Amino acid sequence: MFSVEFMPPRDADDEQLLWRSMRKLEQLGPAFVSVTYGAGGSSRDRTVRTTSRVAQETTLVPMAHLTAVDHTVAELRNVIGWYAAVGVRNVLVVRGDPPGDPNGEWIACADGFTYAEELVSLVRELGDFCIGVACFPCGHPRSVDLDTDTTYLVRKLRAGADFAIAQLFFDADDFLRLRDRVDARGCHAPLIPSIMSMTTPRTMDKTVELSAATAPTALLERLNPLREDPKAFRAEGIDIATELCQRLLAEGVPDLHFITFNRAQATVEVINRLGLLPADALETTPEAVTPETVSP
Numbered sequence: 388m389f390s391v392e393f394m395p396p397r398d399a400d401d402e403q404l405l406w407r408s409m410r411k412l413e414q415l416g417p418a419f420v421s422v423t424y425g426a427g428g429s430s431r432d433r434t435v436r437t438t439s440r441v442a443q444e445t446t447l448v449p450m451a452h453l454t455a456v457d458h459t460v461a462e463l464r465n466v467i468g469w470y471a472a473v474g475v476r477n478v479l480v481v482r483g484d485p486p487g488d489p490n491g492e493w494i495a496c497a498d499g500f501t502y503a504e505e506l507v508s509l510v511r512e513l514g515d516f517c518i519g520v521a522c523f524p525c526g527h528p529r530s531v532d533l534d535t536d537t538t539y540l541v542r543k544l545r546a547g548a549d550f551a552i553a554q555l556f557f558d559a560d561d562f563l564r565l566r567d568r569v570d571a572r573g574c575h576a577p578l579i580p581s582i583m584s585m586t587t588p589r590t591m592d593k594t595v596e597l598s599a600a601t602a603p604t605a606l607l608e609r610l611n612p613l614r615e616d617p618k619a620f621r622a623e624g625i626d627i628a629t630e631l632c633q634r635l636l637a638e639g640v641p642d643l644h645f646i647t648f649n650r651a652q653a654t655v656e657v658i659n660r661l662g663l664l665p666a667d668a669l670e671t672t673p674e675a676v677t678p679e680t681v682s683p
């Protein structure tokens with residue numbers, strides 16, 4: 388089973404790209420599509436509008452992200468109410484980062500929340516939602532160590548979350564060890580790995596930034612020599628994503644969550660190579676590789 392993540396579109400061009408990709412991926416039957424939420428509510432209306440369209444105009448199951456940044460509890464109640472009103476029953480609850488500087492000091496909004504765990508409790512209290520939370524195979528950058536990180540993850544799962552989606556990572560073992568740590572605490576909620584094909588140097592750098600891990604030397608040795616050759620870099624990036632997925636599936640991980648940057652092709656290719664494409668799915672001949680298409 389697989390799912391995909393989109394970002395709410397910023398303008399008309401973005402909107403077109405998003406819906407072209409959404410329709411392409413719809414044919415592959417993802418379990419759900421998630422739509423991110425900009426820090427401080429900057430994308431609030433766009434996230435609500437996008438998930439609403441997914442709920443009302445497609446066969447897809449939407450999942451809306453929600454963050455606590457710069458929102459009072461009253462505002463959060465409102466957003467959750469809007470989600471319910473437009474038919475969104477799945478919410479990915481994340482705390483969020485300080486707007487502007489994700490590594491800056493976290494300052495809780497007056498009358499707001501400090502941790503995702505509190506927002507999980509609120510969403511749980513407000514309705515019959517299916518709730519996901521974030522988890523971090525290499526530890527959250529603000530956590531003192533992996534053990535403490537796992538303790539707080541298990542706390543937020545027990546506060547009412549149904550599953551967790553992992554931050555990007557390079558090494559399958561980091562994800563598998565997180566699964567073991569959570570299991571060892573008697574918590575058996577599903578953890579879903581996030582996969583992003585590193586189809587450009589930019590997406591590779593983004594993965595390094597988000598994972599809070601150093602890219603393995605073996606991986607750098609495969610990708611770095613191809614930095615000036617977009618086509619070869621993309622092909623290698625797809626190979627690497629496919630190999631990571633194959634290892635996870637072989638280790639009994641049943642679900643994969645693909646970060647798309649609102650593009651479909653790389654996800655289609657990886658899913659095809661994993662043999663997860665439905666028999667009646669779209670023609671999977673890769674699009675011509677141009678500077679515009681050399682991204683996820």
Ligand SMILES: Cc1cc2nc3c(=O)[nH]c(=O)nc-3n(C[C@H](O)[C@H](O)[C@H](O)COP(=O)(O)OP(=O)(O)OC[C@H]3O[C@@H](n4cnc5c(N)ncnc54)[C@H](O)[C@@H]3O)c2cc1C
Pocket residue numbers: 422423424425426452453454479480481482483484501502503504520521522527528529530535536539540543552553554555581
């Ligand atoms: C799958 C995924 C999707 C994401 N989607 C978005 C998005 O749409 N929009 C966005 O802005 N950001 C998003 N993020 C980023 C996320 O908001 C940041 O990574 C944020 O820094 C952490 O969010 P969290 O929900 O894990 O926070 P929390 O679970 O609150 O954890 C934050 C830190 O506090 C610690 N902690 C937790 N509880 C306690 C406690 N009770 N006492 C002391 N310490 C505690 C944790 O160990 C961690 O170090 C996403 C991340 C992931 C992995």
